[in-house]
Each structure stands twice: as C-alpha cells, then as structure tokens.
Amino acid sequence: MIQPRHFEQQRSRIPNPRAARTATHRRIVRKSRARYTGVARVSAVLLVALALLMGYVVLTSSLTGLSYAVGHESAKREALQEETMRLDDRIAALRSDDRLAALAAKLGMREPQQLAVVKLAPLPVARAKPAFPVLSSLAGFFAPAVAAQP
C-alpha cells in the first residue's frame, strides 16, 4: 500500500512546487546563458569585423572596377585624339595648294588672266506680307505718292 502520509509530508515541505520548478528552470537557463555569453559576444565582434572586412573588399573591388573603366575611357579618349590628329593631317594634305593645283591642271583648268568686277544692283528688301491686306491697302491709300514709287 502506498503511504499517503509521506506524500502529504512532501507537499508540506515545498509549499509551491510549481514556482520552484520555474525557478529551477530559470536558474538552469541563467547558468547556461552565463556559459555562452562570452562566446556570443566574441562571435558578434568577429561578425562585425568580418562584415567590415567584406565591405572593404567590396569597395576595393568596386574601386578596381572603376579604375579599369577609367583606364578604358582614357585609352579610348587617347585613341580618339590620335585619330583626330591623323584626320587633321589627312585634311591638310588633301587641302594643300600643290594637290589642288595638280588636280585643277588635270581637269584642264587655268588661272584667270583677266579679272573683272561685276557690280550688282542692291537686292530689293523683302517686305513682310501684311496680315490684313484690306487695312494695308487702305493705309497705302493715305500714304504720300513718292513713297509709293518703286
């Protein structure tokens, strides 16, 4: 037979066994936390350092990429400048008087020996077309006769 008195005796010694259990659990957790807190802190510091390092690597890599891009663009600019100079030289060679004279001679052209000045009559000044022809013609009606002469 089970002794019920013994059970009662135990109950009496721990007035609130539930609280006791919770406290025990808390103690265990606290002890466990205390055990790993140092590791966690060190790990956190390392993680931050690693993140910084990674950031530095990423920035350096990006900088290198940009340097390459700048280098490429500089090389391209230099090549274009060189090409411009070559083209300038080509233009100068094509425009040289010697070449043009040779081409003109080939085409049977000769320099003019006689020159004449052709005097041109002054060009008539173009008048703006009136927006309202009727009003304009009325204005002309009142204008002095001299002004109407060409």
Place this chain on the structure above:
Amino acid sequence: MRARLFFYACMVVALFLSWRLFDVQARNGAAYAKRALAQRSDTVEIFARRGSILDRAGNVLVRSLPSESIYAVPREVVDPDATAAKLSKVVGKLDPGVVSALHDRHSWFVWIARKVPHETATRVRSLGLLGIDLKEEDTGLRVDSAQRLASTVLGFVGTDENGLDGVEYAYDNLLRGHSGRVTLEADEFGRPIPFGREQVVAPAQPGASVQLTIDPYLQFVTERALAKQVNAFHALDGTAIVMDPWTGEILAMANLPNFDPNHFWKFGTEARRNRAVMDAYEPGSTYKLITAAAALESHKVTLASRFPAHDRLDVGGQTIHNAEDGFMAGTGGSETLEQIVEYSHNVGAAEVGISIGAKRLYAMERKAGFGDPSGLGLPGENPGIVPPPSQWSGSSLATMSFGQGVSVTPLAMARYYCAIANGGLLVQPRIVNAVYDQQGKLMQRYPTKVTRRVFSRQTAAELRQFLRSVVLHGTGDPTAQIPGYATAGKTGTAQMVVDGEYRSGFYAASFIGMVPYPRPRYVIYVKVERPLGSYYGSVVAAPAFAEIARAAMLHAGVLPSAARNGG
C-alpha cells in the same frame, strides 16, 4: 568539454589570423605595399610630345603623330620568303640585309621598318604574320602634310625627333618640350602592367607650337613661279623670297631643288640647303642701289648730277664693260644716276662709286647690314663677305659699285630692298611670329625690330623712283610689269665665281622688286643660278617676280586697276 576545447582552439587561430591580417593590411600595410611595389616597379622616361609648326594663320604645317615600328623575330618566322614578299607589298621593298636576317633561325630580333604611318601599321597587323610584330615608339612620327612646301625652311628631324635642320633645328629647344619620369608597375621583363599603379615623378611637358610668318599660299605660288623659271632655263638652282617690308616678316622663302622632309634621307645635302640664307653670291647689278644710296646720302650726287656715258672704263688695270643688252650707253653723252640704274650701266655705277669714294660706299654697305648676320635665326646663315677698304685692290671700288667683289645672301639683299620700300629703315627679318604652349596659350611673341635707319625717307623715295623707272623704261620693261599693278624693281645679272675665277656661261640672274609702287606691300626677290639659253635677270628672273607679285596682290584682295575702275 572536447567541443569547447576545439572551439577555443579555433578562436585562437582566428584571432591569430585576424591579428596577422591587421598587422599586414593596416599596421604595416603601407610599408609592405612599398616593398612590394619596389620589387615590381620601374622608373621610366616619358617622352614629351613634340610641338607643331604652324603657318601664319595658325594651321598646322608639321605635326607629330604617334608612331609604330615593325620588327621580326626570325626564329618564329615560318616562311621567310613569303613573309618578306607580303611585307614588301605594304612597307615597300625590304632591304636585302633584312631579308637575309629573316632567314637566320638563330636571330631573335630585326627591325623591318621604323616609324611607319598608322595605316601601314594597321595593314601589317591585319596580315597576321607569324614572327612579325609591332612596337609603339616613344617618340612620334613627324609628318609634313604639305610635303615639299617650304621644306628647306622647315627642316627635318631625326629618328628620335631631334631637330636636324631649318626651323626644326633652330627652335628645337621649344619644340621638343621636356621629358618626364614616371614610376609604374612592371612585369619581370620590365613591361608595364596594364592598369597598374602609376606615380608621376616629374610630368612630361609637351613641346610648344611655333607659329611662322610663312603664308602657305604665297609660299606655294612662289615655289611654283620659281620652278617654272628654273625648269624653263634648265637652271642649276633657284631662290625666291617674299617679305613684308614694314615688319620684316618672311611670307615665303623658296629654294630649288628642295626635298620631302618625310623622306629626307632620300635627298642629298644640296637639295636640303636653304640657299636664301646659306649661299652668299656676288649680287651684280641689284647692288647698284647701294652705290646710289651712298651717293645720294653723301649729297655729292643729286638727281640732276650727270656722269659721262661710256660703255667701257679702265680702272686699276681692269676694264669694265656695260652689258650688251640693248641698253648700252654709247659715247660722248652723259647720264644721270637714275639713268645709270634704269639701264643698269656698270661703267656709270663705277663712275658714281669713284666720285663718292671707298669710305662712303663701305659705310653704306655696313649700314645696310651686309657682312653681318641678319638675325633671322635659321641655322647656317652666311653673313656674306664685305671686305674693308684696306683690303681693296685698285679696281675694287669700281667693281663693288656694280656688285662685284662682294658676296651677300639673297636674304640680305631682300632686307636691303625692304629698307628702300619702307622709307629707309633696316628691319630685322623674322620667320617666327609667336610661340604657343600645348593649350594654345601665348608664350612669346616676336615683335618687329628696327635695326637702324639706313638712309633718309627722301633717299628711299628717290631710290624707289629709280626702281620704278627700271620697270617702266629700263631693263625691267616689260617682263617685270604686271597689268593693273604698279611695280618697281631692279634686274641683276652677275657672273659667278667658280673655283676662284669668273667663268663664262655661269651667271646668277636675279630680280628684286616691290609691289605696289609707291607704297610697297611686298618685296620680292628671285634668283636663278646657271640658267641655260638666256642669263639676263630681266628674262630669267623678272617673269617669276611678276607672277608672284600678281598672285600676292590678288591674295591680299587688291584688284588690278582696270578691275578696280570697273574695266
């Protein structure tokens, strides 16, 4: 427990590595980087780009372009003959030495062609020949776009772009710039690593651009007119100069024969001479204007003074004759100074010289700048030979009065005629207008320099009148005349001294004139040496003067009088 130990061990290793990383990268990073760079870095010279030569309008006459050279590694050439044949089609016929070097299987290197144009380099690259490669040159390829135009003035440069003659040589210090030094990362063979670290120790300073006074159109016209006469009379050589008498600017300076500066090595030294400044010669009748100036300045001779007209004169054991050119003096009459110049009478000039004396003539010669360098600054300028009276013989005064026994350069003569044109001032000739840096900023301007007054305005006006008479009625009629423009000038026909003695058939035909009269804008000098057929300055040189003068006036926008008057 074991797991914990392992964890701590890892932590220790990680900490150690972190510490090393920090030590290498941050703590001593700079020092390590410096040591590493020192191992793979090399300090090299950066060549400065050579400056350009510009014409008076600022257009480029000569420039430096980036260049490449072709080389071969004979060990790697598969078929030397086929390779040589393919290369010959692009770079021209290969030197036999190069072809045989291509066959040498033990050879590592041979140049095929140095400093080839970009197009040639591109074509060679596209051939894709094994064992043939290209190397970018440090110095550029000097390119003269107009080829022979003003070549004897511009000069040329060597393979390493150092000026060897002409303006290229005279202004080499300004054109070449200053080399820089740069430290860069290089591989084990010393080749720069692309995009490696570069540190400029001293930046290269590109050469300045030199702007000349040369007008390319006038230069072209002058060369063409000179070539026409030189070819027509199968002459040995020729020289022509166009100057602005008011500023001393050389607008054109032509010499024949000339050369292509892009291939200067193919031409002899005779073709590369700038005869206008290097070659002194006996000027002959064009020198009579010095005698005339000395006479007028002495006030012993006036426009009304008359001298006995003869065609022959015995002086100091030598007989002087007038040229048999249809303008002989005859005998028994008399002539004025103007007529002596107009008809170019040697005897009359000798009489004028004798009347004023050696001292006055020599003083005028020196005052006119003969016997001194002009100050133009081009290499090899000959000051000429004007001996002092103490060294003269019994006939020297007489012969010098018409340009024998002295030697002057074409430039010195043109300069003297500029003084006649501008009212008596001796201006220093100039070939360079200004110097600009690579950004186009003005570094230096060369102003007009008046050396001294040679004679009075009155004398200058009278001398111009004499020259006008020469063209209107004298030896310059009609070859130096231009319809629609008033010209003035003097013919010269001088016997040449060859091997120490005057040789028959060896003449220097010249004409120095100015346009328009009476206020000249241009002084034009033309000389043709050893012409065949005719040798008179009026026949050989004056037509070139007329052609140049007409083109110059039209170029300046001055129409002939008939056109101006609506004719």
